Amino acid sequence: MTTPQVQLSEKSKTLSWELRDGVLELALHHAPCNEIGTAMLGDLEKFVEALKAAEGKAGALIVYSHREAGFSAGADLRELYENSLVLKVAERAAGVRAFLERIHFVLNAIDASPLTTIAAVHGVTFGGGFELALTCDLIIADKMARFCFPELRLGLIPGFGGIPRLRRDIGNATVRDILLTGRSINSAKAMASGLVSQVVAEGEALRAARATAAQVCKFDRTTSAAAKQFLKPIPREELRREIDLFCELFERPAVMEGLGKFIRNKGPHPYLP
């Protein structure tokens, strides 16, 4: 029996990846703004196989978006709501847990990759999209990037590893501000908070990320990977507790009410917490 060969360049429904000049580039292109549902999750799982296969061939990974509105608007709440509606309460929690286990596997793999990883973000970088960016070693932000964890508005907490990774990177007071107010912050605030390593002009994030990737690729890979492992431990226990807490909160009727309200809201403000 032969094992299917992992492709180091591939275009799927929601994203594509390509190995070029020792840098693996993952481009998200799922309309309208890279919502992370089962389609993107399946593609990300395939990408993780490519990421592992690229070890030894690539020194850096860049994650970026082709969508004009931004990097990612986060979890696909419409799909989450519609899939949950047809299930009994106990089945809903089980379904959400299964999804979270899969997305955590993907995000932990990116987080722990020996490659130096760079998120090049612009526009909306919300919820699960923010959580994806937080798995990367460096975040390079377009001046117009905006970051937010709006989950509390729905009676939930971030479920893709956001709180543990935010706590790993920045001070607790800022984490509380972002999480408990649900407000969005701009690139300057994110830079001042230590979340973002570079802020660049509009449309320049990918170029800056490529220049940074070229720089980090000059170094010995074993040393870079060792330094990363030393500096950036995966907060596995907290990530596990986050899944449990998310599932516990998700079982409450208020969450389905909040999701339904969000989905039905045709007004101009649904993204404003």
Next chain:
Amino acid sequence: MKTLEQTTEEILGLAAQYFKIPREELDPGDDFYKKLKIDSLRALELITRLEHHFGIELPDYEVQGVTDFRTLANRIQARL
């Protein structure tokens, strides 16, 4: 210190520039969602541009429910 009138004028000028509407077609009392033909995502873009322009932070919960340039100018003025 800018006056409220100056702040309002700068907001209208910036909105006209980035959303490609002739400045003379914008008034302080206009509903900017309708006038600029923007949705919530583009409204966040407007907020981001205003934050950078005025060098302030404008928490989005402070502008929730705000739809006209004049009230928006008041919110910004309070942070200058």
